[in-house]
Amino acid sequence: MQVSVIVLAAGQGTRMNSDLPKVLHRMAAAPLLHHALATAQGLDPARIVTVTGHGGEAVAAAARDWSEVVETVVQDPQLGTAHAVAQAAPLLDGVEGEAIVLYADTPLIREETLRAMLVARKRHGVVVLGFHAREPGRYGRLLTQGDTLLAIREFKDASPEERAITLCNSGVICAEAATLLSLVAEVGNANAAQEYYLTDIVELARARGLSAGVVLCDEAETLGVNTRAQLAEAEAAFQSRARAAALENGVTLTAPETVFFALDTHVGRDAVIGPNVLFGPGVTVESGAEIKGFCHLEGCHVSRGATVGPFARLRPGAELAEDVHVGNFVEIKNAILDEGVKVGHLTYLGDAHVGEHANIGAGTVTCNYDGVMKHRTVIGKRAFIGSDTMLVAPVTVGDGALTGSGSVITEDVPPEAVAIGRARQVTKPGLATRMFEKLKSIKAAKAKGQS
Numbered sequence: 001m002q003v004s005v006i007v008l009a010a011g012q013g014t015r016m017n018s019d020l021p022k023v024l025h026r027m028a029a030a031p032l033l034h035h036a037l038a039t040a041q042g043l044d045p046a047r048i049v050t051v052t053g054h055g056g057e058a059v060a061a062a063a064r065d066w067s068e069v070v071e072t073v074v075q076d077p078q079l080g081t082a083h084a085v086a087q088a089a090p091l092l093d094g095v096e097g098e099a100i101v102l103y104a105d106t107p108l109i110r111e112e113t114l115r116a117m118l119v120a121r122k123r124h125g126v127v128v129l130g131f132h133a134r135e136p137g138r139y140g141r142l143l144t145q146g147d148t149l150l151a152i153r154e155f156k157d158a159s160p161e162e163r164a165i166t167l168c169n170s171g172v173i174c175a176e177a178a179t180l181l182s183l184v185a186e187v188g189n190a191n192a193a194q195e196y197y198l199t200d201i202v203e204l205a206r207a208r209g210l211s212a213g214v215v216l217c218d219e220a221e222t223l224g225v226n227t228r229a230q231l232a233e234a235e236a237a238f239q240s241r242a243r244a245a246a247l248e249n250g251v252t253l254t255a256p257e258t259v260f261f262a263l264d265t266h267v268g269r270d271a272v273i274g275p276n277v278l279f280g281p282g283v284t285v286e287s288g289a290e291i292k293g294f295c296h297l298e299g300c301h302v303s304r305g306a307t308v309g310p311f312a313r314l315r316p317g318a319e320l321a322e323d324v325h326v327g328n329f330v331e332i333k334n335a336i337l338d339e340g341v342k343v344g345h346l347t348y349l350g351d352a353h354v355g356e357h358a359n360i361g362a363g364t365v366t367c368n369y370d371g372v373m374k375h376r377t378v379i380g381k382r383a384f385i386g387s388d389t390m391l392v393a394p395v396t397v398g399d400g401a402l403t404g405s406g407s408v409i410t411e412d413v414p415p416e417a418v419a420i421g422r423a424r425q426v427t428k429p430g431l432a433t434r435m436f437e438k439l440k441s442i443k444a445a446k447a448k449g450q451s
């Protein structure tokens with residue numbers, strides 16, 4: 001079955017109290033819009049159209065950033081949800097199959113729920129996603145009779161009896177694409193808000209002899225983000241869902257409630273994630289890798305059998321091959337570490353390539369930035385970088401070479417050579433004792449002068 005998805009993202013989001021368009025606020029390290037697009041993508045849709053308005057260009061750019069297949073259309077001015085859907089009509093003219101309308105500010109809808117709506121569409125011309133609200137507030141109310149949906153009444157237009165109904169509209173609607181577009185074209189704005197309500201299509205469909213029905217979902221799924229408090233609530237809901245999914249997929253989380261996932265985090269089976277680990281966007285952790293406590297990962301790839309942390313930071317472009325060991329207080333950025341590399345302690349590797357089984361001593365720093373440009377460091381296979389080596393890039397240390405502890409390496413080191421770049425040690429026998437005696441006598445003379 002062919003499906004097209006229309007994602008409404010034109011609203012202003014005044015209650016966020018922000019310069020940023022609401023749908024670009026982040027949840028799980030991704031804009032809210034990307035969550036809606038990810039859910040849409042799960043249906044393998046023929047078309048995805050995002051309707052933008054407030055912050056139009058930035059929102060459209062974020063949509064394209066998600067995927068080039070997403071089309072965008074501008075709604076200006078914003079005259080209501082039916083008006084928003086109608087803007088997609090020229091793009092979807094003649095498209096076959098089903099259409100689903102999603103809101104970009106409702107990021108927790110599950111793909112399974114949309115699939116249930118597509119199934120229900122075999123029985124009804126229009127299918128609405130509803131939920132029983134603990135506090136129905138200003139949600140639209142679903143007026144039903146048995147299995148049939150009679151109408152959706154917006155709060156502003158509802159009678160006291162209708163306001164007492166707790167079955168509410170999530171906003172997600174499914175109908176045949178051509179039907180949906182012809183219905184929204186008929187919607188008027190004779191209502192309390194003088195807006196073109198998408199919800200009016202239920203009654204319009206019924207007037208055409210089509211039936212309307214409701215698919216129910218959990219209230220948690222329909223949580224809409226209108227305020228920062230709701231954004232935090234949605235974040236918490238996303239995280240508890242992601243933790244449960246990781247555990248279900250065979251990942252060990254020693255303290256699940258302290259691990260934070262991004263929308264696109266991939267963690268393989270039998271990986272072990274310690275407490276207080278934060279995943280930024282673009283992280284893959286393969287099967288059997290271990291991320292110990294208090295690590296911060298972003299835009300990186302950790303292969304099988306690798307161990308990271310505690311207290312390590314992997315930044316974008318960090319590529320750890322199999323059995324790499326990255327220890328405490330190590331930061332890695334835009335660097336490839338080949339199989340079996342060990343970086344145990346207190347090190348910064350940036351813009352680097354480290355050959356297999358090289359050993360990087362404590363306190364090593366790739367001095368990759370000259371204040372204007374970034375430069376690369378290349379370390380060969382089985383090289384041994386002594387503790388506290390400063391590698392002033394661009395620089396290459398050959399295979400099997402060694403640098404002396406405390407060296408500042410400014411010139412390339414050939415394979416198998418030893419490079420020492422530090423001042424020679426000077427040793428003066430007995431000087432320490434004589435120095436301390438002298439200092440003590442100075443201190444005593446000062447004390448006497450003061451008394």
Ligand code: UD1
Pocket residue numbers: 008009010011012051053075077078079080081082083084103104105138139140141152154168169170171196197198199224
């Ligand atoms: C809407 C529903 C209501 C439902 C509620 C669920 C209508 C008329 N009402 O109300 O029944 O209970 O959602 O959250 O549909 N948008 C546009 N262009 C516009 C107006 C809105 O793109 O001109 C987008 C918004 O960015 C948002 C979504 O549509 O993503 C919903 O709009 P909003 O104004 O929040 O609708 P509600 O009043 O909450």
Ligand code: CA
Pocket residue numbers: 224226
């Ligand atoms: Ca809303």
